[in-house]
Amino acid sequence: MKRMLSAVAPIAMLLQPAAGTAQVIVHPDYRPPETVQRVAIPVDPAEKRIKVLIISGQNSYEHDWTGVNNLLRTLMQDSGRFDVRVTEDFDHGDLATLKAYDVVLLNYSSRWVYNDPAEHRWSPAAEKALFDYVREGGGLVAYHSSFTFGYNWPEYRRLVGAVMEPGSSRRSPPGAFPVHIVDRTHPITQGLREYVWTYNDDMYTNMSVDPAARIHVLATARDSAASYDPKLTGPKYPPAAYTPEKLKAMKGMDADHPQVWTADYGKGRVFSMTLGHDEVSLHFQPLQTLLLRGAEWAATGKVTLPVLEEAKDYPVK
Template structure:
């Protein structure tokens, strides 16, 4: 019997295998960056949507500078937006705001949202924001901006709702599904019914302004089972969340608005309570909401595509 060398046998077997024995799928992917980029200037000839992020004061648990930079990166990378950031709006004016198509608020007037002391802008700056939106400017209210305004009725009307110490709460889950309840709106069209967020805050039982013309796009469910001490952790002491106390809490075991739109004068308002930090902003669902919501607030139309991981898909 003639012996065949091992190497020759291996080569012969490899040639005999069908071409589809190993399928290597190449997908469009780039590793996440470990540092946040500094945005470079945009060519004015591109005529992008001009965005102003107002920030500079926030509650202690929010990395607002990192979030601002990531928001700017996300927006400018679409090729649709040109983004500027100000951390000093104490003496802002209407003329400054009118040079932008949309204003994004990533601002809280308190170091802790239960604090009595707050850092408010000047009366001129506050009125400038209201007048800007009333006259047709776009506004995005983002995450911690809802922890301001407990004693500011017009601000509540402007953004639609605020967190109220003593009655509003943060539900324990740091990761939860977000239910897109209206997928016919230009912002959410083409999105999955449920998207996820992580390392985020579920604002529940907010004080909704009765005069604001709100249209809810997405909700999240506040379940009493989540307050079990074994699940909730040390921030939710068992004595404060007994079954009897949970039953007495308004809005328990119910769905709560997390994303909505509203009209204010001639302006469009997009409110999004989600987006605690740069970690949550890595999730495609939140990226889709903030990018498309910002474009809608600025123009009334949406051209930014839904990211692949946030797209609707057949379930039958």
């Protein structure tokens, strides 16, 4: 945990905010499509599984957090390793509640649109409880949209390692892209192939990293200027904002950006995964593998769950 991946130093520089790299944020009239999913059934307490609490209940307009929570719970419980609860009201959470769990998964964003000035945060006591829980040894999984808030909250940025910051961070246009597993020796990623794909997903780039966070990058994705071609992008990327000259001036263009990493916070282990936009992306085994093994590692420091078939390494010669 204390050693840093050799590529982290230059990558960390890409994560810093910079002037002149703003992405135009368009607010279309949109709601996530309604889905029907199987509800996870209770687990026999005699199985002594890892206890997980998903904290949710508020998110941006593009994220179906209720559907994702349901699929996360089903996926984790079906693995045979986890017993999962979901709360959509953590406003007055406390440390005693959190300590009943081995790991907390954050699927939460405080804003309806991530650059809104108004936000819904938990009470100061609940926020302190979360920080104390991890600092004292609790596990944390920071999941996807949980990086789209906290840019005005330094301690949260320190907790999860890095956040999206309006005006300097970008969401790259491709909805499907390869993910490069840059460290395949870590317990979470050992046995995965070097490149996996994600679908119907968000590539977060130019994230703002907390300088005190000791981040160990496990996976990256490449933000390519060619992806901003108006023929490929759609209305969220107005052509006038992404001319060749403007693209050339944008920091971190044609560069690799962290998507999955680990960090420590006090005595706690933190697994951060920016991937997993919705229930569609979670149907693919590479993301399932990362999520399940990352949660197990955050809770216990070890990984026993297998790499799922579609994520496995295989000979290329």
